[in-house]
Amino acid sequence: MTTTQTAMEGVAGKALPVVVGKSDTKPTWCPGCGDYGVVAAVERALKTLAIPSHEVFIVSGIGCSSNLPHFLSSYGFHSIHGRALPVASGAKLANHALTVIATGGDGDGYGIGGGHFIHSMRRNLDITYIVMNNEIYGLTTGQASPTSEMGHKTKSTPLGVIERPINPIALALAAGATYVSRGFSGDVKHLGDLIANGIKHRGFSLVDVLSPCVTYNKINTFDYFRQRLYKLEGSAHDPSNLVSAFEKAQEWGPKIPIGLFYQTDRPTYEELEPALRNGPLVQQPGGLRGKEHLLDEFV
Amino acid sequence: MTSFPDLGIRVGGAAGDGIATLGESFARLFTRNGYHAYGHTAYQSVIRGGHVWFHARGSAERAWSLGDGIDILYAYNEQTAEIHAPFLRKGGVLVHDPEKFKFPADRMPAGTRLVPVPALEMSRKYASDPILSGSAGMGAITFLAGFPFETLVGILKDNFGTKKQEILDQNLGTAEAGYKYVKERERPVERAFSPNRGAEKLLITGNQAIAMGAAAAGCQFLAQYPMTPASTVMHWMADHASSLGIVVKQAEDELAAINMAIGASHAGVRAMTATSGGGFSLMVEALGMAGMTETPLVVVNSQRTGPSTGLPTKTEQGDLDLMLGAGQGDFPRAILAPGDVSEAYHSTMEAFRLAEDWQTPVLLASDFGLSENFQSADRSDFPMDFVPPHLYAQAPPTTPGGFRRYMHTPSGVSPRAFPGQKGFNFVAGSDEHDEFGHLISDVKVGVPPAIEERRHMMEKRMRKLDGMRNAMKAPDLEGPANAQLTIVAWGSTAGAVRDALRELNSDGSKVNFLHISRVYPVKSIEVAKALVHTPKTLLVEANYTAKLGGLIRKETGIDLPNRLLKYDGEPFHPAEIVERARGVLAAGGH
Structure with missing residues (x-):
């Protein structure tokens, strides 16, 4: 931190919590929404890691779940539908000292933002991406989402969905994500640990969260998941084994695994980017003063 | 048509022939001898084959556009000769390799001549790759344009400097063969330049x-x-x-x-x-x-x-x-x-x-x-003395009750803070928001305080449009102040217009040019003043519906009825603007 910023401490006239807590804005989600568990888990993770609130930047897209940044006391950016990851990526490249978290829903991340999802994973910027996956479009009052199961009757599919749902875990493994996990918003402690470990992980972390929509998805409910979920941590699965991770990613039925599917160590994009070798871009000077030699190439 | 030294070299062939490199090198013959230059690149959306060409114009005056004529045409294939030879100016030449194709002299415009150069044969002495033959053509054209071989040596050294010495030597040898061959048999073109006019220029x-x-x-x-x-x-x-x-x-x-x-x-x-x-x-x-x-x-x-x-x-x-x-x-x-x-x-x-x-x-x-x-x-066109202020080190002003990122101000501009700066945490949103960035789009929307806030936020943002308008410079009126005709154009069309203006004013006409280089927000008053004080106008735009004309009418109420619109993808040539402008000047009415 520069001396200017140290001098600015507290001058905004309102004491901010040192670490991220709840903001003054109360969540506007439906009573019982799974996303309450997610915001609680994010808060819990950030408190565990004790990251100063001004160094946390949470970027979201559009949808019910994308309101999340408003409910926490960090810096935030509530962007447009599907674009949380590119906005987060630009911010991370501009200031890689920040803890950058991207959040959104399954429609936002796996539907309209699907292209960014794949490329962000192979890029391996040190960003944690939390997808609140409720297998439905909630804010638009209940249409099929990219993760809605075959046969699911929604307002847009009154006879049932006739295309296979995306498998975000398998997709993330194939795209090269270096931390691939799935949590459940009904288990805040476990989810908080997954998020904290994702933030600690150096590289792109996916935390796909089964986060039931209590209003528009009457199939994938809290009870539905409680009957099926088991934790990978207690199983024989080795999260360093990509083949085993792919196998676990295919499990969806009577038994659904949550926990860490895969983690590996690979250089991050910001480590490989030469322009960042002297530290965060925001700290570097710009401009061309004294660089008149650049004109020589045009002679 | 120009009264000052002006020379056009055009090279054409198929994609993959290295036409762009040749053309750029011809443009550098001009700039390295202190002449102004313009290099127009015409290529197709193919990587190999098709028809591509490059026009290098040199001029003793500023070359604002590709100009109007060809003095040296270097045709890699018959198609190039067929398409471009009709535009050769008097005293011009068609350079070609008879081994590739022969071109009948009776198809050449009056006062022009054929210059056959056995370029492939010259290059084969060094290597089998036909791409090398381009250097023979370059050598020939260096002589025909009036430039010393040394200028080309410098250009080739820069073009091939990073490659193997052998490649450079092959190109230098082939180029010299081409230069000598033509020097022994031909004279430079009528409009050939004298070398070393002044300090070398940049080409960008x-x-x-x-x-x-x-x-x-x-x-x-x-x-x-x-x-x-x-x-x-x-x-x-x-x-x-x-x-x-x-x-x-x-x-x-x-x-x-x-x-x-x-x-x-x-x-x-x-x-x-x-x-x-x-x-x-x-x-x-x-x-x-x-x-x-x-x-x-x-x-x-x-x-x-x-x-x-x-x-x-x-x-x-x-x-x-x-x-x-x-x-x-x-x-x-x-x-x-x-x-x-x-x-x-x-x-x-x-x-x-x-x-x-x-x-x-x-x-x-x-x-x-x-x-x-x-x-x-x-070089003076690109000053590098500006030191951009360091954004992240700047402290926003304090505001009571938390950081108001979107604070209402007379200008509409609010203090910025950046993630990482301690004490200013806020959430930016694409939803409508209040001064702090809090959403007013969901549970507050439609409720009286939020209705008022929405109105204030719109007005705050839109005040910045007026601020920008006031801060921006009025469009330049180039040429004589009191003109009989004002040409109106925006963006790069300015180039051909400026060339046309020089020609139009050379015979005593008084034509000026309202160059709209700051298109929006429109300086309505200044634009209106410039247009009501001129007897006639001519709008020149490269689109079908006269989009700038529409904007000017919307913002000033002034209609620009005389239009030269082009939508064939090709650049404006000064001559077509001159012709249209003279037509407007000669006609009655506005």
């Missing part, structure tokens, strides 16, 4: 000037997806990114590119993206987000011939309405449209200044003609 494209201008303005982040004719902005940036400390991110698509730039700008660095119309269309939604979140952003839109994929390698000014209207709802924006390489550099710097001062997106409208063509320039 609009995109290179834009990229360099961005870097000079302090841009540290470029996210872009490749698209002709904007890609070379990224190429210059990428070449210098490591040494200048600029992050150049080739994004997965234009949606990512602009959103990355917004993220970077929001976090505290100056950021830009560049694209053409198709990519810009994809960026439209995010442009509105930059407006709503009040994030400074520079977007280069290098226009090409539309609609849709259109003619990817041809020019047009067809995106003005798109740029004016891009994004749902109202938010402030500025559109700048530089007319030449020097303006491209300065306009880009101005775009960054406007974006930063008014915290809103600024569009830099280029087009194929400006972006990809070469123009001569002087």
Whole structure:
């Protein structure tokens, strides 16, 4: 931190919590929404890691779940539908000292933002991406989402969905994500640990969260998941084994695994980017003063 | 048609023949001998084959456009000769290799001649690759244009300097053979130049000037997806990114590119993206987000011939309405449209200044003609004395009750803070929000305090449009003050207009030029003043519906009935503007 910023401490006239807590804005989600568990888990993770609130930047897209940044006391950016990851990526490249978290829903991340999802994973910027996956479009009052199961009757599919749902875990493994996990918003402690470990992980972390929509998805409910979920941590699965991770990613039925599917160590994009070798871009000077030699190439 | 030394060298062949390298080298013959130059590149959306050509114009006066005539035509194939030989000026030559094709003398325009050069034969002495034969042609043309062989030696050394010595030697040997062969048999063309007119000039494209201008303005982040004719902005940036400390991110698509730039700008660095119309269309939604979140952003839109994929390698000014209207709802924006390489550099710097001062997106409208063509320039056209203030080190002012990122102010501009700065945490949103950034779009919307807040927020943002209008310079009126005719144009069309103006005023006519290089917000009063004080007007635009004319009518109520509109993808030639202007001058009425 520069001396200017140290001098600015507290001058905004309102004491901010040192670490991220709840903001003054109360969540506007439906009573019982799974996303309450997610915001609680994010808060819990950030408190565990004790990251100063001004160094946390949470970027979201559009949808019910994308309101999340408003409910926490960090810096935030509530962007447009599907674009949380590119906005987060630009911010991370501009200031890689920040803890950058991207959040959104399954429609936002796996539907309209699907292209960014794949490329962000192979890029391996040190960003944690939390997808609140409720297998439905909630804010638009209940249409099929990219993760809605075959046969699911929604307002847009009154006879049932006739295309296979995306498998975000398998997709993330194939795209090269270096931390691939799935949590459940009904288990805040476990989810908080997954998020904290994702933030600690150096590289792109996916935390796909089964986060039931209590209003528009009457199939994938809290009870539905409680009957099926088991934790990978207690199983024989080795999260360093990509083949085993792919196998676990295919499990969806009577038994659904949550926990860490895969983690590996690979250089991050910001480590490989030469322009960042002297530290965060925001700290570097710009401009061309004294660089008149650049004109020589045009002679 | 010009009264001053002016020489056109055109080379044409198939893609893969190395035509662009040859053409650029011809343009450098001029600039290295101190002449002004313009290099027009005409290629197709193919990597091999087809018909490509490059026109290098040299001039003792500023070469604003590719001009009107050919004095030396270097035809790699018969098709090139057939298409371009009719435009040879008196005293001109057609250079060709008889081994490739023979061209009947009776198909040459009067007063021109054929110059056969056995280029392939000369090159075979050194290597079997036919690409080498181009150097023989270059040698021949160096002599025909009136330049010493030494100028070409310097150019070839720079062209092949990074390759093996053997490659350079082969090219130098072939070039010398071509030069000597023609010197022994031919005389230079009638309009040949004298060498060493003055200090050597620079030769630079609009995109290179834009990229360099961005870097000079302090841009540290470029996210872009490749698209002709904007890609070379990224190429210059990428070449210098490591040494200048600029992050150049080739994004997965234009949606990512602009959103990355917004993220970077929001976090505290100056950021830009560049694209053409198709990519810009994809960026439209995010442009509105930059407006709503009040994030400074520079977007280069290098226009090409539309609609849709259109003619990817041809020019047009067809995106003005798109740029004016891009994004749902109202938010402030500025559109700048530089007319030449020097303006491209300065306009880009101005775009960054406007974006930063008014915290809103600024569009830099280029087009194929400006972006990809070469123009001569002087070092003084690209001053590098600006020291961009360090954004992240700046402390926002204190505000009671928490940080008001969107504080209501008389100018509409509110204090910025960046993630990482302690004590200013806020959430920016694409939803409507209050001064703190809190949403007023869901549980508060439609409730009286939120209705009032919405109105105040719109007015706050839109005040910045008036502020920008006041801060921006009025358009330049070039040429005599009291004219019989005022030509109106924007962007790179300025080049052919300026060439035409010189010609039109050489016979005593009084024609001037209202160059709208700052397109939006319109300086309505100044534009209206310039147009009501002139007896006649002529609007020159490269689109079908006279988009600038429409904007001027909307903003000033003034109709510009005389129009020269072009939408065939080809550049304006000065002669067609001269002809139309003379027609307007001769006709009655307005």
